[in-house]
Amino acid sequence: MMLDDEQMHKELTVGEVAGRSGLAVSAIHFYESKGLIASRRNxxxxxxxxxxxxRxxxxxxxxxxxxxxxxxVGVALATLPQSRTPTAKDWARLSAKWKLELDARIEKMLQLRDQLNECIGCGCLSIENCKLRNPMDTLAEQGAGPRLLDPE
Known part of the structure; x- marks a missing residue:
């Protein structure tokens, strides 16, 4: 199949994609190997x-x-038609779920931060009521003395 000049002009080499995106050629190849982007062979x-x-x-x-x-990301990109530049509407749809996940992670991190402030300076991380390492003082049930908190 012969390509006209307009089609040839619209296509980019891997080096051009890397240069325009600010990524290494190896990153472009990696994304392609993961099915995140596609190319054709001339x-x-x-x-x-x-x-x-x-895009x-x-x-x-x-x-x-x-x-x-x-x-x-691959699952999300697979919902887009191939050979069409993703639109703002596509991005809004893709990012809506990610925004909810990001909000949930932010909330978790804020809770962790606030719990950290409550025990800052204690030094032992196993005191009664430590919300980070010993919630509800569960280690007290094992008796006095040091305990391995993260067996892994």
């Missing part, structure tokens, strides 16, 4: 990417900054 067996891959890479990088596992 007659010279070189990878060529549609311009839509730049997909941007989505991947934002999701990674949010702590979203790549497997979950």
């Amino acid at each position: 007659p010279g067996n070189q990878r060529r990417y549609g311009r839509d891959v730049l 997909r890479v941007a989505i991947i990088k934002v999701a990674q900054r949010l702590g979203i596992p790549l497997a979950e």
Whole structure:
């Protein structure tokens, strides 16, 4: 199949994708190996990417900054049509779930922070009512003395 000049112009080499996205070529190859982005091979067996891959890479990088596992990013990207640049509407749909997860993690971290403030300075982390390491003083049931808190 012959490609016209317009189609050839729209495609990017792996080096161009890397340069425009600020990533290493190896990262682009890694994302492709995980099925997060796709390329085609030209007659010279070189990878060529549609311009839509730049937006997909941007989505991947934002999701990674949010702590979203790549497997979950892949599931989300699989809901998008191939060879079409993700739109703002697509992003709103993809990010809605991630926002809820991020809010839940933030809430957990705030609770942890507040619990840490309650025992700061105690030094032992096993005092009665320690919410971080000894909630409800469960270690007291084992008697006096040191205990291995994290057996793993």
